[in-house]
Amino acid sequence: MRNYSEVEFLEKVLSIPSVNGKQDTGKLAEFLAGYLKDCGLSVSLQKVDENNVNVITILQGKTKEQVIWNGHLDTVPYGELSKWHTDPERPEVKNGRMYGRGSSDMKSGLAGMVYVLGQMKRQGYVPRQTIHFWGTADEEKGGSGAEEMLEEYGIPKASLLLIGEPTDCCLGIAQKGCVWLKAGVCGKTSHGAYPEEGENAVMYGFKLYETIREKLHRYSHPLLGKPTIQITGIQGGIAPNMTPDEAELCMDIRTVPGIGKEEILLWAKEEAEKYRKYTQGRVGIEFQIMNYRKAIETDEKNPWVQKMQHVIKSETGEGTKTGISFFTDASVFMKNRDDIPVILFGPGKEQLAHKPDEYVEIKTYLQYIRILRRLF
Structure with a gap:
């Protein structure tokens, strides 16, 4: 598999349709798995049902500390096509933005996480923490991907659950x-x-x-x-x-x-x-x-919140804390526990999710990747 640039990788992820209830997530899961394997990582594909597949990989770190990265593979339907000015199934770059269904919610966060993880392994970099990556299916409806992940693998004792949902690179420490x-x-x-x-x-x-x-x-x-x-x-x-x-x-x-x-x-x-x-x-x-x-909240004094706020501010000039009104797979993963801080952090914009002409700012997507690299 070719060594994609950051933007090429996002474009490829957006070009593989994964509409919940219309297409399965298998093709996207296979592409992500293939990329991670080519980078040298061991990857597992977990079949959830006939239409849904999860992606799991681990990058070993220098210490016993563990963190979890999560992103969902599925998107919502396109809606009324006449209201789109681009083809929602074919990513298109205009005026510094990449348009397409899932560009904000949340294939840009997903692509950024997978890209950084693969490049760390390809370049022989060993992070301080062991990073578990979980790419989940069916987040937009029943959360069956997260449920299946939880049932088969459980949740490791981790210091952070990082989810790449759209926050416009703000620090999401609460969700309804x-x-x-x-x-x-x-x-x-x-x-x-x-x-x-x-x-x-x-x-x-x-x-x-x-x-x-x-x-x-x-x-x-x-x-x-x-x-x-x-x-x-x-x-x-x-x-x-x-x-x-x-x-x-x-x-x-x-x-x-x-x-x-x-x-x-x-x-x-x-x-x-x-x-x-x-x-x-x-x-x-x-x-x-x-x-x-369930609603989720992370203490502002948590060390990860403090660290991320510092890195985000130095990269973007902002360190705004925010909350999101929609639920995420965090509420599945954390339904029976409260001992892992959850941070929502992605390059997409919450207000563009599920709407026509969904896009992500390429500048923000690249900032997101740089922040992940600096953090880990």
Whole structure:
């Protein structure tokens, strides 16, 4: 395999489609594995399912200290193609930017990590820490790649979990969690002209949503702001002139540290019990957690935070700490532990993720690579 330049390598990674649910991640995983092997590293490919493959390699360091680098291989779909000014499947460089699906989220972070790791091995450089690289599939949907990695390999005792998600080379030390809550509401039907004779399941579902929203807004985080909640799906109703006796609501809840699924479920069940008593048992609600990712935060005084802030500032002139509102594979890897600091750090821009005309600034991508080299 040829010895790519930094930009050529990114272009190659972006030119291998890996849309979640459309293409598998196997071709991209094989390309990354081939590059790392050509650089002299031993690589494993872990089959997650028919469509998803993980990439694992280790670069041995001088000490027993271990760090984990993680990036996901999959992207979201392209969306409406007419809204793109470039082909999302073919990377294109214009005005110092490289366009293409995944350029910000997060193939630029992925490519930078793999490139630096391969070049360290190719050049015979031995880092201080042993670096575990985990390239995961299916991050954009169910996180099955991270789950499979966790089940087969577990998490080593590491001093850092570094994830190349888009932060525009800022220091990401916090991320929101996520709860997808489904509520099934049972009420009582009646003629639309006599609503007092029924119990409107849709209205009780909306009332539940408003109560949870009010409780969430009592919380805030200096980097993440307030938690959010929105109804992302609703079904209910029989006819325009009938009180609906059944409803199903899906709610997307983004949490901050200090709020987990336990708190959300407690609030929801307490409210449901109030409705049951008030209506003398005519209203009942059942709940289901469709997805849960916990919120994550790393102490600003952590040595890695201090070190990275210094290196980033000397390279870019900025050392801004930030938080991100979307969840990452960190919430899978760290779901049962809190002893490994998590830092989100990548060259992409969060605000471009999942949108048409997604791009990464080539200057920022090259800065990212230089920072990784200086850190490790």
